[in-house]
Amino acid sequence: MPYPCELLNDANAAAITESNRSRTCSNLVYLFLSNTVGGAIIFGNETGIVREAQEKDRGSVYMYKGNNWRSGEFGHMVIHPEGKRCYCGKIGCLDAYCSALRLADQTDGDLERFFREMEAGNQDLKKIWNEYLKDLAIAVDNLRMCFDCEIVLGGYVGSSMEPYIQEFRNLVAEKDIFENSGDYVYVCQYQQEASALGAAIFQIEKFIDTI
Template sequence: MTHTDVPSAGPCVLAVDVGGTTMKGVVVGEEGRIRHSVVVSSPAEADTSPVEALRGLCRQLNSDALALGAVPAGIGVVTPGIVDEAAGVVRYASNIRFRDVPLRTLIRDDLGLPVAVGHDVRAAGVAEAVSGAARGLDNFLMLPLGTGIAATVVLNGEPVAGADWSAGEVGHMPVHPGGELCACGQRGCLEVYASAGGLARRYIRLGGTPGLDSRAIAEATCTDPLARSVWDTATHALGTALATLTLTLDPACIVLGGGLAEAGAQLFDQVRATLQSALAWRAAPALLPSAFGARAAQVGAAILARRAAGLAVPEGWGAQNQGSEVPRSG
């Protein structure tokens, strides 16, 4: 699927967000607005090798930009997994079948452009810091609640990567020691109870109506006792985990994104109540929805691309892309 807008004057950047289901590529103009977008199947679903599928999308995006009369200055590519951003290497990403992939070198050789390689959740946090819900804050957390749960930890204005580029794997915090088995091999992980994917799987495993996703389960809580129980367990687990993170990191705010956050007040009110009740001697940090939603990693990748190209990123850059998805036609 593609969508094209009128290109703007000045250099553009390319940005690619690699997910487990789709890869989303965008051309972003000098002023920060998405001008062209392409959505294709993820590398894991491709007939070719996953690395070649991604390289093909990057080449297509570069050609599309040139055809529009826009000259790319750089490209940012963000993926899940363990991403060594300094080396430009994806060390391991199971859901897209990447292991020790030297993305920066490969894409630079293909396109001849400066390349930034980043972690998708850390990139989303960069977008929120520059122009989103955490704009102007030096210390905050961002957690997309999707198929799994990871976090951007921003301290003193910098996303924390960790000693082995694995910081922020909060989805595997034990919230119910000895609890239900997680795909990672541990028991009682936050992801099992409070991710969108985990919540849906748990509801079905306990005997719920097959085929309901997290949004449908949220909508059924008034009439379905099991949906209410699973939902309450999820919000309590998330609030408890956020209390632990608050006491450890003292964030100014916590930003929630991803599919589960689309439940709005139904999620935020319950999580906020649990978070505050777990903090007896201090106030809870502000709990805020992501400004960019599903676009956050794309905008973050574009910011990384501008930095790699030596271009300025003024505060508020990319804010035009907040809100609903860019319309696409196939």
Template sequence: MVVDKTVNIKEFNRNRIYMLLRQKRNLSKQDIVQHLQISLPTITQNLNYLLQEKLIANTGTIGNTGGRNAQVYSYISDAKIAIGLDITRNHVTTVVVDLNGDIIHINRRRQKFETSDPYFQLLGNIIQEDIKELDIDDSKILGVGIGVPGLITEDHQTVFYGKILNFTGETLQRFTKYIPYPAILVNDANAAGFSEIWATPDTKNAFYISLSNNIGGAVYIGNKVFAGENQKSGEIGHITIIPDGLPCYCGQKGCLEAYCSASLLADTADGSLGRFFEEVQGGNREKLIVWDNYLRHLSIAINNIRMLFDCDIILGGYVGAYMENYIDTLKKLVASRNTFEDHADYVRICSYKTEAIAAGAALPFIDQFINQI
């Protein structure tokens, strides 16, 4: 097969120009020449293309050198958007994400999960409501990512393990019966991990722990998900931390899930995780004991991960969002278990704290789009 190198070079230059505008926001042609060392005709041609595609805008002029002022070109962050869903047992959360990866809209509602046509129709209706509220043209919508608490086939089409919601075997085709846009199914922990890698591009290798009502994990090597031979990598919720310990929903005993689920904390405070942490801050003795046990069990899992992967460990999920006041305590517990290091600076709190699962489900569409311009 003969590869047209001219086409490749054109696309390469176009992407460089677009990425520069995305980074700097507002630039003149001369600015772009200085940054990229590309000829002015090439820059003009590519700017015209990006203007035609409505990905950038001509937003005025700058400078006065005695001649004509230089025109300014600006990046349009909402030229395209993607939609992400976070599906849980009792809630549906939708977010709309722009080309920056920023959430521009959140819609969370209580809705019991069902594998039924009315439920899937409701998902379609919710998305249409969001689109209508934001007055988004269909041509701007890149796709819909659906984050679910289950293991997903490599082609993002089928749930092959879905015990949490009892939906093993459910398909993307059913989920998207009423969603007229490109779509994918995504494991919830992988989605949350992707949002974190997006927010911290300097992170190359990391293990992301999703500390939500269910415990999940995602392994990132070279900024890519390591899914494992059978798409089961990172399932830290089911490592054994206490042999023959508390029963887990999976049928085993002693899983991390049984000791570090966010719901275990919330259930001691009338179902409110926020209230639980308020009472911890207030010195409630009962809640402090529960929290100390939680941190102790979590430290075992973190140390095991460090021994296996020797990489940064990122804490996310519902509990991760509350961890800031307690990270030093957790680090001391982790360091006390580490054979080789006397610190745990490799443990950090997630940067992407708001609806990371839903956003992370949407972001693959954004990532693919900006990299193929």
């Protein structure tokens, strides 16, 4: 390609999109629930420590990338040590329980059909969904304990969770040892093409910085 280009992780790009519309304009964890599970960690410019410790990504917002650029690999947190095998080879990873495929595989790969049939009264799918939410609540509670900030659910499943968000917050609240609340969990505000928009924002703001 005869143009400058960069590689940007899809979860990171989607997190950039959400951080532009963050309710607090501060810190957030973006949990990317698509065919694989990933995510990103965004810090607002609240302290000099963040500014000094992390590479500047965009404006006054900083994406934590880790020492080896492997931060946000939430899909490989172990939530069930004796559980299912993940595609990475480990046992019990979040990805094995909460990827979008966990649901879509029940309806021939069609995630929208999963929700339609569940809402139409399919009790087998409802049971799978309830198990999914319980596993997801374990992960979200762990992230809250680690980062103490907003958690945004994105990706294919996050984009479908608006009707179920209060039910999920109630599950999370049962695990909250500080506030007994799940109000820090939100559904992503961009349900479609969040990664594409985030990649565009990333490049546009880099260009603006050169003006």
